[in-house]
Amino acid sequence: MNFHAVRAIYVYEMARAFRTLLQSVVSPVISTSLYFVVFGAAIGSRIDEINGVSYGAFIVPGLIMLSLLTQSLTNASFGIYFPKFVGTIYEVLSAPVSFIEVVIAYVGAAATKSIILGLIILGTASLFVPLRIEHPFVMLTFLVLTALTFSLFGFIIGIWADSFEKLQLVPLLIITPLTFLGGSFYSIDMLPPFWRTATLFNPVVYLVSGFRWSFYGVSDVSVWISLAMTGLFLAICLTAIWWIFHTGWRLKS
Amino acid sequence: MAPILKISGLSKVYDSGFTALKSVDLEIDKGEIFALLGPNGAGKTTLISIICGLVSPSGGTVVADGHDVIRDYRAARAMIGLVPQELTTDSFETVWATVSFSRGLFGKPKNPAHIEKVLKALSLYDKRDSKVMTLSGGMKRRVLIAKALAHEPEILFLDEPTAGVDVELRRDMWNVVRELRDGGVTIILTTHYIEEAEEMADRVGIINKGELMLVEDKAELMRKLGRKQLRLTLHEPLGALPEALADHGLELGKDGTEIVYTYDSQGERTGITTLLSDLSQNGIRFKDLDTSQSTLEEIFVNLVRNQQ
Ligand SMILES: Nc1ncnc2c1ncn2[C@@H]1O[C@H](COP(=O)(O)OP(=O)(O)O)[C@@H](O)[C@H]1O
Numbered sequence: 001m002n003f004h005a006v007r008a009i010y011v012y013e014m015a016r017a018f019r020t021l022l023q024s025v026v027s028p029v030i031s032t033s034l035y036f037v038v039f040g041a042a043i044g045s046r047i048d049e050i051n052g053v054s055y056g057a058f059i060v061p062g063l064i065m066l067s068l069l070t071q072s073l074t075n076a077s078f079g080i081y082f083p084k085f086v087g088t089i090y091e092v093l094s095a096p097v098s099f100i101e102v103v104i105a106y107v108g109a110a111a112t113k114s115i116i117l118g119l120i121i122l123g124t125a126s127l128f129v130p131l132r133i134e135h136p137f138v139m140l141t142f143l144v145l146t147a148l149t150f151s152l153f154g155f156i157i158g159i160w161a162d163s164f165e166k167l168q169l170v171p172l173l174i175i176t177p178l179t180f181l182g183g184s185f186y187s188i189d190m191l192p193p194f195w196r197t198a199t200l201f202n203p204v205v206y207l208v209s210g211f212r213w214s215f216y217g218v219s220d221v222s223v224w225i226s227l228a229m230t231g232l233f234l235a236i237c238l239t240a241i242w243w244i245f246h247t248g249w250r251l252k253s
Numbered sequence: 254m255a256p257i258l259k260i261s262g263l264s265k266v267y268d269s270g271f272t273a274l275k276s277v278d279l280e281i282d283k284g285e286i287f288a289l290l291g292p293n294g295a296g297k298t299t300l301i302s303i304i305c306g307l308v309s310p311s312g313g314t315v316v317a318d319g320h321d322v323i324r325d326y327r328a329a330r331a332m333i334g335l336v337p338q339e340l341t342t343d344s345f346e347t348v349w350a351t352v353s354f355s356r357g358l359f360g361k362p363k364n365p366a367h368i369e370k371v372l373k374a375l376s377l378y379d380k381r382d383s384k385v386m387t388l389s390g391g392m393k394r395r396v397l398i399a400k401a402l403a404h405e406p407e408i409l410f411l412d413e414p415t416a417g418v419d420v421e422l423r424r425d426m427w428n429v430v431r432e433l434r435d436g437g438v439t440i441i442l443t444t445h446y447i448e449e450a451e452e453m454a455d456r457v458g459i460i461n462k463g464e465l466m467l468v469e470d471k472a473e474l475m476r477k478l479g480r481k482q483l484r485l486t487l488h489e490p491l492g493a494l495p496e497a498l499a500d501h502g503l504e505l506g507k508d509g510t511e512i513v514y515t516y517d518s519q520g521e522r523t524g525i526t527t528l529l530s531d532l533s534q535n536g537i538r539f540k541d542l543d544t545s546q547s548t549l550e551e552i553f554v555n556l557v558r559n560q561q
């Protein structure tokens with residue numbers, strides 16, 4: 001294991017986040033705060049409590065998940081796509097590092113960043129609404145697993161993409177709709193029966209539901225199913241990484 | 254001496270179907286400066302890229318100091334440094350950070366003293382806290398060299414290091430290269446400045462259309478293929494060469510004040526003695542004479558032309 005290399009890439013990627021602090025931390029915090037103002041205060045005051053939780057507090061886990069997913073994805077995909085785009089990837093390719101070490105470093109850094117961001121948003125939310133976290137350990141487990149899974153997914157997209165359009169395609173066309181329709185802003189019990197069933201095919205539902213359970217002890221689907229699903233997505237991404245590794249890097253000609 | 258780099262039957266067919274390398278065999282000795290010469294598209298960058306792990310070979314093997322560059326890539330790559338042809342740098346990093354990053358990436362623990370030494374040798378030390386994007390092209394080239402040297406490689410590849418580089422940097426660079434060679438580092442460079450190969454290299458390889466046409470000790474190459482010219486400056490200009498001298502294949506130059514005789518310095522007979530006696534028999538007197546040897550450039554152009 002080339003620890004020096006993993007550390008070098010990890011530190012480099014973290015430094016990139018600090019350089020672009022505005023973009024990587026401030027802007028998600030602002031947009032989340034806006035959600036609280038609009039949905040929590042303005043609209044939320046007219047919505048009844050859901051499962052005994054005020055609407056403003058109800059949407060917090062979903063909002064954190066929303067940022068966690070998109071930030072993991074964009075961070076990790078950009079982290080590997082950019083060196084490819086400007087050509088600096090030559091150095092990583094010529095270094096004595098294995099593919100797995102590169103994955104650990106890039107994905108680890110992206111996941112770390114989005115976990116930190118998730119915690120910052122949690123802190124921001126606590127300024128707006130009274131929060132309680134009934135199962136902090138489960139909460140952290142979901143946070144870490146989700147960040148890892150979607151950072152891996154982002155890394156795969158970054159390797160696959162050969163243009164900025166493709167890089168933005170997946171987050172835009174798939175992740176944003178899935179998160180908005182993933183029960184961040186409502187309980188799926190509130191949906192008509194057909195949509196309630198359809199929603200169960202949306203993986204984000206399981207993440208949001210499980211994450212919300214760790215806060216308030218109430219969920220749309222069983223927390224064990226949520227955990228199992230999260231593990232499944234992680235396994236799928238790991239398999240995809242393994243497959244990319246075995247079919248060549250896709251970075252070499 | 255055992256070669257530090259052994260390339261055997263190396264070939265590359267790109268996905269496009271283009272054959273960039275045709276079974277190249279080459280051995281590089283430890284501590285030498287080897288210049289790879291060839292026109293654009295000859296396959297120089299492809300060859301270097303395969304050795305450094307940027308391109309997968311279609312066939313053949315490369316062994317660096319006993320380590321196969323694919324099976325034993327960790328050991329092989331740890332001893333290799335690469336300065337790529339393109340100016341590809343991290344724009345937003347400082348010089349110090351990007352060079353330190355390279356050292357870590359190649360598996361070496363931090364060593365600020367070494368980074369400082371490298372930056373000073375390349376006149377980059379004053380710029381260590383500058384962002385790379387604020388530097389000029391020549392300075393960026395220095396940064397790339399510093400990055401390649403950050404992990405103290407034993408084999409250094411320089412892919413057209415002086416393309417588009419000013420005189421000062423070129424001089425600095427050759428000083429660094431000589432110093433590295435004195436420290437036992439093996440250096441392989443590609444260049445299209447033939448004078449550079451001539452000035453710097455111990456051995457020269459000529460590659461064209463993916464084939465390594467010739468590998469030769471530089472001095473040997475110049476001697477073997479070198480044609481020499483003898484120039485005689487005449488006392489009185491000649492209108493035309495006398496019939497009697499037709500067999501020598503002379504050329505009359507500079508408005509008839511100079512006779513140029515081209516001969517093969519390797520030949521059994523250079524023909525100089527007979528030429529001189531023929532000249533005096535015809536009453537041609539000269540006041541000065543001078544010989545010159547063909548440059549690598551001329552050798553190179555001839556070789557490439559013959560292949561076409
Ligand atoms: N990725 C690639 N796909 C297809 N052809 C390539 C690729 N890279 C280089 N080539 C071709 O291979 C040949 C050799 O290129 P290169 O090794 O860069 O030559 P040199 O460095 O000697 O100028 C060129 O004709 C080039 O067009």
Ligand SMILES: [Mg+2]
Pocket residue numbers: 297298299338412413
């Ligand atoms: Mg080239």
